[in-house]
Amino acid sequence: MNPYSELVKEVKAFVEELGRRLNIDLSNVPITRAQPRFGYISVPLHNVAREFKDLDKIVKEIAENFNFRYLNPPEYVNGFLNFDIEPRNYSKLVIDAVLSLGESYGRPEKPMEGLYLIEHTSANPLHPLHLGHGRNAILGDTLARLLKFCGANVRTHFYLDDCGDQVSYAALGFSLVRDLVYERIRSGRKPDHVIGIVYAVTCTVAEIQKLSRELEKLKDTSPDKYREVIAERDDLVAALAELEQKDKELVLKLIDELRKIPDIESEVKKITRLYEEGDENVKRLVREMINLVIKGFEETLTRLGITFDSWDWESEITIYSGKVYEVLRRLIERAFPYIERVGNVIVFRADKYAADMDLWDKLKLPRHLPKVTLTRSDGTTLYITRDLAYAVWCFEKFNPTLLIRVIAAEQQHPQAQIRTMLYAMGYVDWAQRLVHYAYELVNIPGVKMSGRRGRYVALDDLVDEAKRRVMSMISDRFSDPKELEKVSEAVAVGAIRYSLLSVSPNKPILFKWDKVLNLKQNSGPFIQYTYVRAKSILEKAGVLQVLSYSVPETLGPEEVELVKYIGEVPEIIQNAARDLRPDYVVEHVNKIALAFNSFYEKYPVIHAEEPYRGFRLALVLSVKRVLENVMNILGIPVLERM
RNA sequence: GGCCCCGUAGCUCAGCCCGGAUAGAGCGGCGGCCUCCUAAGCCGUAGGUCCCGGGUUCAAAUCCCGGCGGGGCCGCCA
Numbered sequence: 001m002n003p004y005s006e007l008v009k010e011v012k013a014f015v016e017e018l019g020r021r022l023n024i025d026l027s028n029v030p031i032t033r034a035q036p037r038f039g040y041i042s043v044p045l046h047n048v049a050r051e052f053k054d055l056d057k058i059v060k061e062i063a064e065n066f067n068f069r070y071l072n073p074p075e076y077v078n079g080f081l082n083f084d085i086e087p088r089n090y091s092k093l094v095i096d097a098v099l100s101l102g103e104s105y106g107r108p109e110k111p112m113e114g115l116y117l118i119e120h121t122s123a124n125p126l127h128p129l130h131l132g133h134g135r136n137a138i139l140g141d142t143l144a145r146l147l148k149f150c151g152a153n154v155r156t157h158f159y160l161d162d163c164g165d166q167v168s169y170a171a172l173g174f175s176l177v178r179d180l181v182y183e184r185i186r187s188g189r190k191p192d193h194v195i196g197i198v199y200a201v202t203c204t205v206a207e208i209q210k211l212s213r214e215l216e217k218l219k220d221t222s223p224d225k226y227r228e229v230i231a232e233r234d235d236l237v238a239a240l241a242e243l244e245q246k247d248k249e250l251v252l253k254l255i256d257e258l259r260k261i262p263d264i265e266s267e268v269k270k271i272t273r274l275y276e277e278g279d280e281n282v283k284r285l286v287r288e289m290i291n292l293v294i295k296g297f298e299e300t301l302t303r304l305g306i307t308f309d310s311w312d313w314e315s316e317i318t319i320y321s322g323k324v325y326e327v328l329r330r331l332i333e334r335a336f337p338y339i340e341r342v343g344n345v346i347v348f349r350a351d352k353y354a355a356d357m358d359l360w361d362k363l364k365l366p367r368h369l370p371k372v373t374l375t376r377s378d379g380t381t382l383y384i385t386r387d388l389a390y391a392v393w394c395f396e397k398f399n400p401t402l403l404i405r406v407i408a409a410e411q412q413h414p415q416a417q418i419r420t421m422l423y424a425m426g427y428v429d430w431a432q433r434l435v436h437y438a439y440e441l442v443n444i445p446g447v448k449m450s451g452r453r454g455r456y457v458a459l460d461d462l463v464d465e466a467k468r469r470v471m472s473m474i475s476d477r478f479s480d481p482k483e484l485e486k487v488s489e490a491v492a493v494g495a496i497r498y499s500l501l502s503v504s505p506n507k508p509i510l511f512k513w514d515k516v517l518n519l520k521q522n523s524g525p526f527i528q529y530t531y532v533r534a535k536s537i538l539e540k541a542g543v544l545q546v547l548s549y550s551v552p553e554t555l556g557p558e559e560v561e562l563v564k565y566i567g568e569v570p571e572i573i574q575n576a577a578r579d580l581r582p583d584y585v586v587e588h589v590n591k592i593a594l595a596f597n598s599f600y601e602k603y604p605v606i607h608a609e610e611p612y613r614g615f616r617l618a619l620v621l622s623v624k625r626v627l628e629n630v631m632n633i634l635g636i637p638v639l640e641r642m
Numbered sequence: 643g644g645c646c647c648c649g650u651a652g653c654u655c656a657g658c659c660c661g662g663a664u665a666g667a668g669c670g671g672c673g674g675c676c677u678c679c680u681a682a683g684c685c686g687u688a689g690g691u692c693c694c695g696g697g698u699u700c701a702a703a704u705c706c707c708g709g710c711g712g713g714g715c716c717g718c719c720a
Contacts, residue, residue, distance in 0.1 A: 049700095078662095532682095537679045641680090
């Protein structure tokens with residue numbers, strides 16, 4: 001049930017009748033939203049108006065015999081045909097729809113079909129999730145909630161990148177200070193935070209070691225370059241000092257142990273190689289470390305209301321299974337003329353292929369596409385090759401309608417290359433069903449974020465800080481400290497989710513505490529607060545459901561506005577699902593909250609006379625229902641009190 | 643150099659896909675509202691060359707072309 005579309009149907013019927021009368025085809029005229037002072041729905045007829053001078057008269061004539069249900073007869077002004085709702089009938093339609101459909105109000109009449117596989121977050125398991133991962137995770141999770149609400153089957157996957165040197169740095173460091181790490185975890189520290197320090201220290205010390213060797217050579221030969229490298233090394237030493245602030249004992253011990261290794265980098269490469277070969281000891285070590293980090297991830301994600309159906313280990317899916325080699329073979333076979341070899345290095349000329357096949361529009365490729373290096377000179381595969389194998393695996397195993405991968409916009413080239421390679425392998429259909437859901441990064445003013453240096457704002461810290469602020473604000477309202485804690489956490493999560501969702505994904509976010517922790521209008525807490533207000537009225541009135549009510553003769557403008565917004569909800573949700581734009585929903589729920597609060601100030605509900613009381617209770621119940629449905633889509637916790 | 647994204651009020655952003663009337667929110671300013679359903683609220687007010695220049699159109703923030711400014715990507719890293 002979609003109330004707004006009922007209005008559109010009625011407008012279309014009227015316009016159709018007009019077309020018949022004028023003997024022209026009006027089936028393609030746009031139906032637009034009117035500016036408020038001109039009604040609700042507006043049909044621009046300027047082209048028609050030039051030919052027919054007496055349009056207003058004809059409109060009037062048709063209106064006299066037209067069977068209006070939810071609309072008033074239109075007015076013809078300035079070349080626009082303007083319609084407004086008939087408030088009583090339309091209110092009844094909207095409120096009845098919400099009350100009868102309940103938790104499914106807002107769902108498209110024709111539910112979405114098919115399976116949507118959403119891969120998101122997929123942070124490297126070496127450090128805690130930070131702000132950027134937060135945007136990714138919240139976008140991915142909300143997309144999943146949105147599509148699920150619309151009736152689709154949805155699977156969420158975390159692609160766990162456990163191959164590559166970065167993992168080996170963390171694993172090497174971990175092996176050197178294993179006991180201290182466990183000690184920290186036992187005393188309550190989050191494992192991903194502890195590993196984050198270990199990883200950063202190991203990387204940094206390794207780089208210092210490398211630079212120091214370089215310096216030996218440069219000392220006498222190139223003084224300019226020498227100074228440059230010194231500066232670079234000083235920066236690394238500074239990063240190490242920063243890390244020491246976080247856990248002195250752990251950092252110093254690790255540095256000490258690392259000093260005993262003459263060449264850290266080659267030690268790391270060795271671990272990477274052995275891991276890919278499936279060496280049991282190395283595998284045990286690496287996975288022990290990764291599993292600790294995953295535990296930390298899950299804790300953070302659970303706080304934010306995010307869960308996964310599957311954790312996909314890159315090593316298992318692409319390497320141990322042999323999939324990546326299989327995929328490579330197929331690509332070479334099918335796209336042979338576009339394969340170049342230099343020694344063991346295999347290159348796919350994606351640029352040439354896309355141009356020859358004219359794939360630009362078909363696969364939505366950027367006009368410039370770099371060629372793809374698929375293997376190293378030692379024959380091992382690269383990340384993108386395994387990524388391609390992963391995409392193939394997803395399609396073979398689950399055959400999703402769409403494979404939506406939430407990945408930063410900076411990866412648009414590799415993602416476009418993967419679509420091109422799927423196409424070249426003969427997977428034409430899959431190539432078109434692979435969606436790179438791109439989002440811009442979150443930046444902190446003045447800070448260059450870097451996992452390798454341990455410079456980031458962890459998502460946990462963000463939630464904690466938000467929670468602290470909320471707690472200090474409401475501590476006097478709750479006598480039970482447990483409830484205070486629970487409410488504060490929920491408000492913090494609502495604030496963060498809302499703020500990261502309210503900006504369209506293709507805009508970079510400049511992170512500011514005050515913006516993310518906005519607790520006023522246009523925020524998560526504002527929505528939560530509005531829900532609590534509605535709930536509170538109903539509770540005080542002793543009304544759990546409204547069985548019957550009648551619509552008063554006249555309605556206030558705030559009441560009409562609310563009805564209109566509520567009636568638009570299914571339309572908004574449908575569009576959001578179609579365009580994969582959760583921010584449409586965010587914007588709309590804010591409108592509903594604003595309208596409800598205006599209504600709340602102006603009209604008494606409990607102490608109103610009948611029929612106002614009954615009608616307003618039904619309206620409040622509808623608002624509460626809609627807010628609840630939408631908050632569930634957005635993952636904003638629903639509170640009963642705050 | 644090539645490609646992608648962005649440029650709208652002092653600040654953060656909707657609106658652009660699919661062109662319609664006097665361009666919208668929030669924050670921050672300023673001025674008001676708690677004997678009454680939670681003031682995380684409400685009401686009022688100020689604030690704009692929609693980056694610039696052309697073009698298409700009855701009509702352009704929106705579409706097309708050309709600039710300017712900012713971010714990102716163009717690796718035998720991930």
